[in-house]
Amino acid sequence: MATELSEDIKFAADKMLGKLARWLRIIGQDVTYGSELSGYGLTRAARREGRLILTRDRAIARKNPPPYLLIASDRFREQLKQVIEACRLDPLKNAFTRCVECNTLFEPIAKKAVEGKVPPYVFDTQEKFSFCRKCRRIYWPATHQQKMLEELKGLEFS
Numbered sequence: 001m002a003t004e005l006s007e008d009i010k011f012a013a014d015k016m017l018g019k020l021a022r023w024l025r026i027i028g029q030d031v032t033y034g035s036e037l038s039g040y041g042l043t044r045a046a047r048r049e050g051r052l053i054l055t056r057d058r059a060i061a062r063k064n065p066p067p068y069l070l071i072a073s074d075r076f077r078e079q080l081k082q083v084i085e086a087c088r089l090d091p092l093k094n095a096f097t098r099c100v101e102c103n104t105l106f107e108p109i110a111k112k113a114v115e116g117k118v119p120p121y122v123f124d125t126q127e128k129f130s131f132c133r134k135c136r137r138i139y140w141p142a143t144h145q146q147k148m149l150e151e152l153k154g155l156e157f158s
């Protein structure tokens, strides 16, 4: 694969890499992922949208694929580390800017706009809220984000 990769790299994850896809979204990366994304469905989607394929399927080389990264490990921490290092991503720079469920970038939403739409204790204790236009979900920093950050820091990038 190319050594010079731009900031706006996009990924198409093989359907067997669901956990990796979610973690890449957590760190803000644009990742398509779905049950149709394997074999030729994956290579077609990647070519159409100019995405780097992430797969563990060694047979992909026979499918005349667009650029791909063969994922070595079956453990998601190793997988995430491989992608971050191979593509020189900064895992903390854009963390929590994208919806893990649907890949849409969050939009900021004013606190007064979420009153009555989030639990009262959340409204009382949080100041910053984000919104996924596609899922219609409201997000806010919470303890699970802290755990995710600790997980990312625990990967110990070289």
Ligand SMILES: [Zn+2]
Pocket (backbone or CB within 6 Å): 099, 100, 101, 102, 103, 104, 132, 133, 134, 135, 136, 137
């Ligand atoms: Zn969403």
